[in-house]
Amino acid sequence: MNEMELLRELAQQTPLPAxxxxxxxxxxxxxxxxxxxxxxxxxxAQVTTDQPYPATGEPAGPLRxxxxxxxxxxxxxxxxxxxxxxAYLIVALPFIGxxxxxxxxxxxxxxxxxxxxxxxxxxxxxxxxxxxxHAISQGKNWARILSTVLFGLATLQxxxxxxxxxxxxxxxxxxxxxxxxxxLWRPASSAFFKSAKAARSLxxxxxxxx
Amino acid sequence: MRRxxxxxxxxxxxxxxxxxxxxxxxAVLFDRHAPHIYRYLARRAGRQVADDLVAETFLVAFAKxxxxxxxxxxxxxxxYGIATNLVGQxxxxxxxxxxxRQAAAAEPAVPGHAExxxxxxxxxxxxxxxxxxxxxxxxxxxxxxxxxAWEQLTYREVSRALAIPVGTVQSRxxxxxxxxxxxxxxxxxxxxxKELTTNx
Numbered sequence: 165m166n167e168m169e170l171l172r173e174l175a176q177q178t179p180l181p182a183x184x185x186x187x188x189x190x191x192x193x194x195x196x197x198x199x200x201x202x203x204x205x206x207x208x209a210q211v212t213t214d215q216p217y218p219a220t221g222e223p224a225g226p227l228r229x230x231x232x233x234x235x236x237x238x239x240x241x242x243x244x245x246x247x248x249x250x251a252y253l254i255v256a257l258p259f260i261g262x263x264x265x266x267x268x269x270x271x272x273x274x275x276x277x278x279x280x281x282x283x284x285x286x287x288x289x290x291x292x293x294x295x296x297x298h299a300i301s302q303g304k305n306w307a308r309i310l311s312t313v314l315f316g317l318a319t320l321q322x323x324x325x326x327x328x329x330x331x332x333x334x335x336x337x338x339x340x341x342x343x344x345x346x347x348l349w350r351p352a353s354s355a356f357f358k359s360a361k362a363a364r365s366l367x368x369x370x371x372x373x374x
Numbered sequence: 375m376r377r378x379x380x381x382x383x384x385x386x387x388x389x390x391x392x393x394x395x396x397x398x399x400x401a402v403l404f405d406r407h408a409p410h411i412y413r414y415l416a417r418r419a420g421r422q423v424a425d426d427l428v429a430e431t432f433l434v435a436f437a438k439x440x441x442x443x444x445x446x447x448x449x450x451x452x453x454y455g456i457a458t459n460l461v462g463q464x465x466x467x468x469x470x471x472x473x474x475r476q477a478a479a480a481e482p483a484v485p486g487h488a489e490x491x492x493x494x495x496x497x498x499x500x501x502x503x504x505x506x507x508x509x510x511x512x513x514x515x516x517x518x519x520x521x522x523a524w525e526q527l528t529y530r531e532v533s534r535a536l537a538i539p540v541g542t543v544q545s546r547x548x549x550x551x552x553x554x555x556x557x558x559x560x561x562x563x564x565x566x567x568k569e570l571t572t573n574x
Contacts, residue, residue, distance in 0.1 A: 167504075167551055167554045168505075168522075168551070170500060171504060171519070171523040171524065171554075172523055174501060175417055175524040176375050178413055178417045179413070180409045180410070180412075180413050180480065181409055181412045181413065181416070185412070185425070186404075186409065186412060186428065188409065188410070189429035189432065190401070190405075192432075192433060193400070193401060193429065193433060193436060194398075194401060196433050196436055196437075197397045197398050197400060197436065222484045230447055273389060319413065327564075328412050
């Protein structure tokens with residue numbers, strides 16, 4: 165055994181990485197590719213080839229890199245949150261008077277106004293879940309920040325709940341939001357939001373012809 | 375004039391050429407070579423630094439892809455060259471890593487069966503010596519030695535990777551091997567090395 169073989173033996177202590185270990189690095193490359201002027205040129209060429217009407221020479225819309233797996237999973241969690249909220253609304257509607265009474269500390273009749281308000285708030289929360297899921301899939305960084313703030317508020321709300329049904333659904337919502345927010349701040353997600361922002365801010369003048 | 379090698383190797387140049395017009399094609403090169411480049415960087419600079427350096431390597435390669443010589447079908451030497459240059463910016467980290475490896479290897483083995491302890495001590499002694507030898511090499515000599523010993527690059531490929539003549543590769547390798555041999559043989563633990571080399 166000579167020194168070269170000894171060195172090779174030493175090298176064998178470092179195995180090849182698992183594919184997931186390269187996700188962040190790949191996301192950075194994909195981000196760089198997405199903001200490369202040649203990508204725009206290729207997209208323009210594609211648009212001009214596909215369009216049945218005379219092309220303007222500009223892309224149809226801002227290009228962005230494909231959302232990485234953590235962002236897509238976070239969006240799925242948000243869709244699940246919307247479904248959970250809808251389920252809560254359906255289950256809770258017959259008990260609105262009871263729930264309101266417990267919250268306020270005295271018996272309350274579920275008037276049509278209160279029922280309407282509860283439904284409107286429920287629908288608004290469902291819409292918020294779906295809106296956030298859509299916005300983060302589009303690479304909107306403000307949606308990531310807003311989602312995190314809303315999760316913080318949900319944490320506060322979790323602490324102020326009473327009654328089994330309320331606590332159960334609040335905990336369910338919180339447990340849906342937790343992995344979503346965690347995934348949104350993974351390195352691959354951060355690279356995606358950064359590149360999506362860069363792609364939106366790139367002026368059309370940087371687009372060169374093929 | 376493009377030189378056609380094996381199918382996979384020929385693909386590298388074709389992929390880079392197509393990435394000039396369709397940049398997303400460059401991701402193919404990442405999928406093909408990133409695991410090996412990562413391992414090389416992890417061996418030299420540690421896993422934590424390798425995470426960042428492998429991304430940097432491919433970002434630099436992507437930015438310079440229009441200057442790639444399509445006459446070279448296999449892109450590995452080019453990528454290893456970029457990776458080696460990036461390691462160069464972490465020379466201090468690399469030297470510290472070898473010293474840490476030396477210190478770790480110098481710790482006594484956990485008590486156990488006599489044979490296993492003896493084997494552990496021998497392996498640790500060899501690792502200590504190798505780490506010491508690597509830490510003592512000049513940067514240029516170490517680059518050549520490790521690209522050949524660890525990454526199995528040929529002289530010509532190392533010459534391409536480091537942009538130095540083949541003759542320089544050979545002389546650096548010769549010098550590096552001599553220094554490593556000297557360290558391995560010149561200490562108490564070198565007796566083990568002598569035994570190993572005489573049993574070849």
